[in-house]
Amino acid sequence: MTKIFTDTDWDELCEQNSYQSQGFEVIEQRKIPDICNTYDWCAQLRGGLSLSIHEVELINDLVCIRDRLDDYQFGLSFFLSGKVRIERHGLTDKTDESVGKYYSECNFDIKETEWWKAGEKFSRIYLKIEPQQFFQSFGEEDLEQIPIFLRQAVIGGKIQPYYYQGEITQQMWLVLCNILQCPYQGLMKRMYLESQAMELITLYFQQFQEQEIHDRSFPARKLRDVDRIYQAKDILLSNLENPPSLIELAREVGLNEFKLKRGFRQVFGTSAFKYLHDYRLEKARQLLALGEMKVEEVALRVGFDSRSYFASAFRKKFGLNPKQYFQHCQKSL
Structure with missing residues (x-):
């Protein structure tokens, strides 16, 4: 049986917690009846840098809607076992995060939907970096x-969400094993x-630089073109009910159609109008959760003329039709 939970539901379900703190290390274990057992170990290593190990064992299928926006952070996540499917709304399509892969992300202002399967034991090592603290001693040339x-x-500019998934290299695996088998205690362990x-x-960083060198032949990697692609995204999202065509959009931001299409997919991992489609559905989900508008009104507000198509698209994305989701949210209030 699939269960659906928001961040608030998740917090309320954590009935039995075992919490230990020793020096720079914190261990937290949770038993959530009929859902999962979790284990989290976390260590604050230095200013702006922490290391954690997460383990989750699922008892039932779970759809988790992450609707609580975190403060800006940058993360590196290395998957050691299991698999979870995640969609970062407005940023990526559904992606499988599984053993042998890692991702780097900037999760500022991004909501997520996660699909977990019963019987899976999922584990990962996660590095969290708070850029202004971590890089504060770096010079201009270093940055x-x-x-x-x-x-x-670091410099206080406009922060753009980011996601990249790569393969864990042999060198990375050696380091991950060293972390799991650390032979020290106390200060030496830290x-x-x-x-x-x-x-x-x-x-x-080495992989990132190699990828940058490989991509230099693609014009959309130029900062000016990337800015125009972000401008195109903003135009789309400010015209949900009547968005411009791709040709009109390209003309408005000063790019040709081919460069806009290819650049949008490279920057956001999907096409411009798939991005718009997903954003409309996410906006609809938010409006339904507020409970202040009827389903028909929500559909029109986000740009769906056909109620049946809206219901079908919403059900495909979130697992419930709009009316069911509305009722679920009202019961949670």
Whole structure:
């Protein structure tokens, strides 16, 4: 049986928690009846850098709607076992996060839907970086070598959401094993784990730079063109009821149609109008959760002329039709 929960539901379900804190380490275990058992270990290593190990064992299928927006952070997540499917609304299509893969992300202002399968044991190692703290001692030339979305956060510029998934290399696996089998305790453990975390970040930056070199032949990687692609996204999202055609959109932002189509997919991982479609559905979900509008009104507000098509698209994305979701949200209030 599939269960659907929001962040608020999830917090209320955590009935039995075992919490331990020792020095720089924190361990938390949760038993959530009929849903899952979780284990979380976290260590604050230095200013702006923490390392954690997460394990989840599912008892029933679960759809988790992450609707609580976190403060801006950058993360590196390495998957050791299991699989979860996640959609970052307005940023990516559904992606499978499974053993042997890792992702880097900037999750600012992004909501997620997660699909978990019963019988799976999921585990990962996660590095959390708070850019302004972590990079505060870096010089201007050093900052030129880090990804632009991190650079924007350090210098206080406009932060853009970001997601990239890659394969865990052999070098990365060695470091991950070192973390799991750390032979030290106390201060030496903290110093050792920090050195391993820094090596993972170094290996990621190396991959990122190699990818940048590979992509330099693609014009949309130029910052000016990337800005225009973000401008195109803003135009789409401000015209939900009557969006421009792709040709009109390209003309408005000063790109040709081919460059806009290819650039949009490279920056956001999907086509312009799939991005718009997903955003409309996410906006509809938010309006239904508020409970202030009828289903028909919500459909029109986000740009769906056909109620039947809206219901079908909403059910395909969230597992419930709009009326069922509305009723679920009202019961939760």
